[in-house]
Amino acid sequence: MAHMERHPFNITIIGAGVVGLAIAEELSRHFDSILLLEKNESQGQETSSRNSEVIHAGIYYPEGSLKASLCVEGRKLLYEACEKRGIPHKRIGKLIVATGPDEEEALLGLQAKAQNNGVDDMLFLSGRVVHSLEPDVIASAGLLSPSTGIIDSHSLMRALLAGSTGNGVTAVFRSAVTGARFDGSRYDLEVNNGEYLVSSRVVVNSAGLQSDRLAALPGIDIDREGYRLKLCKGSYFSATPQPRLRHLVYPVPTPKHEGLGVHATLDLAGRVRFGPDVEYVDAIDYRVDEGKRDAFHASILTYLPLLVKESLNPDMSGIRPKLQGPGEDIRDFVIREESRLGLPGWVNLIGIESPGLTACLAIAKQVAHLIEPLME
Numbered sequence: 341m342a343h344m345e346r347h348p349f350n351i352t353i354i355g356a357g358v359v360g361l362a363i364a365e366e367l368s369r370h371f372d373s374i375l376l377l378e379k380n381e382s383q384g385q386e387t388s389s390r391n392s393e394v395i396h397a398g399i400y401y402p403e404g405s406l407k408a409s410l411c412v413e414g415r416k417l418l419y420e421a422c423e424k425r426g427i428p429h430k431r432i433g434k435l436i437v438a439t440g441p442d443e444e445e446a447l448l449g450l451q452a453k454a455q456n457n458g459v460d461d462m463l464f465l466s467g468r469v470v471h472s473l474e475p476d477v478i479a480s481a482g483l484l485s486p487s488t489g490i491i492d493s494h495s496l497m498r499a500l501l502a503g504s505t506g507n508g509v510t511a512v513f514r515s516a517v518t519g520a521r522f523d524g525s526r527y528d529l530e531v532n533n534g535e536y537l538v539s540s541r542v543v544v545n546s547a548g549l550q551s552d553r554l555a556a557l558p559g560i561d562i563d564r565e566g567y568r569l570k571l572c573k574g575s576y577f578s579a580t581p582q583p584r585l586r587h588l589v590y591p592v593p594t595p596k597h598e599g600l601g602v603h604a605t606l607d608l609a610g611r612v613r614f615g616p617d618v619e620y621v622d623a624i625d626y627r628v629d630e631g632k633r634d635a636f637h638a639s640i641l642t643y644l645p646l647l648v649k650e651s652l653n654p655d656m657s658g659i660r661p662k663l664q665g666p667g668e669d670i671r672d673f674v675i676r677e678e679s680r681l682g683l684p685g686w687v688n689l690i691g692i693e694s695p696g697l698t699a700c701l702a703i704a705k706q707v708a709h710l711i712e713p714l715m716e
């Protein structure tokens with residue numbers, strides 16, 4: 341690193357997923373000299389384009405957590421942005437369905453939890469009303485979340501990138517950050533193993549599945565800080581012929597909240613997809629295992645009894661960057677400026693799993709807030 345010229349920037353953002361892009365646009369409203377570095381050829385080729393594209397209401401997350409507050413705030417900001425900027429989206433609503441008395445209890449618990457998180461529009465429905473909304477779904481009762489919707493995440497990311505570059509952000513692709521060193525006032529970032537160097541006052545690590553390894557580069561002990569990620573794959577199956585559904589339909593979630601159950605999602609083209617399941621993995625491999633068909637079919641049958649097993653086809657998958665391992669309690673998003681670790685101006689975003697897409701605009705505001713005092 342010693343003798344090469346360094347390209348100077350005030351702020352460098354690592355990762356052009358939906359979160360890095362939202363941060364770039366938000367920061368570009370307040371600060372200048374911003375660089376966005378992405379290792380792939382274009383934006384959003386990883387988790388941000390391998391998800392359910394659901395705008396979550398914010399029902400399930402622990403009260404007082406960033407997941408809860410940033411989801412509720414982010415959802416409102418996202419609907420506003422979609423309307424203002426012509427980003428395709430639809431408030432189609434979500435039904436959580438119970439199969440019997442135990443799950444009806446759980447629905448009431450969810451309604452109360454949602455209320456505490458500021459989601460006050462949830463409606464408890466009898467099985468008969470659920471049936472009138474979704475004739476092919478069986479349920480003893482249901483909870484309707486009218487503020488849940490779907491979004492075209494690719495359009496969102498294009499809009500955020502255009503907004504950022506329009507405000508002067510330099511976005512550079514095919515550029516992986518491979519080294520980072522703090523000299524007491526600025527960070528030297530090595531790109532593509534030394535192809536070029538960047539010098540930056542502030543660094544925002546929003547590198548998704550690699551964010552723990554990025555945090556280790558300037559010397560953070562990621563095990564001591566509890567930053568090591570566990571990869572948790574979620575696979576989807578589609579169905580031909582398509583089931584008739586008008587809402588997103590979810591079973592009651594599992595207690596540890598590892599995933600939201602094999603639910604039925606709809607995209608803006610009206611295509612139904614089932615998933616994602618929950619599978620901790622050691623490596624990133626997006627192939628969908630056909631052998632899961634039986635398990636998918638069994639879970640879907642609990643609410644969609646007419647679905648024929650042979651109609652299910654392996655579809656896509658995505659990988660959640662989770663901080664908690666299998667069976668462990670839910671962990672919150674890490675969004676921290678690391679002065680306490682002797683790294684002022686280094687901001688880590690780690691464990692940004694669901695509802696990261698919904699929350700992206702609120703996360704971006706939070707990051708702007710964290711770095712504001714450093715930019716004076």
Ligand SMILES: Cc1cc2nc3c(=O)[nH]c(=O)nc-3n(C[C@H](O)[C@H](O)[C@H](O)COP(=O)(O)OP(=O)(O)OC[C@H]3O[C@@H](n4cnc5c(N)ncnc54)[C@H](O)[C@@H]3O)c2cc1C
Binds near residue numbers: 392396517573661696
């Ligand atoms: C199966 C699944 C379903 C989901 N469903 C939903 C949902 O319905 N609603 C919702 O709100 N959220 C959902 N999520 C969560 C949501 O997709 C994520 O929270 C969000 O996409 C995270 O965005 P990100 O920008 O942090 O990460 P990413 O999209 O992973 O972006 C990180 C970027 O950093 C880049 N990068 C990594 N290392 C480097 C490096 N060294 N140098 C340069 N660049 C680097 C990567 O190439 C990547 O482009 C889901 C997630 C999964 C896996």
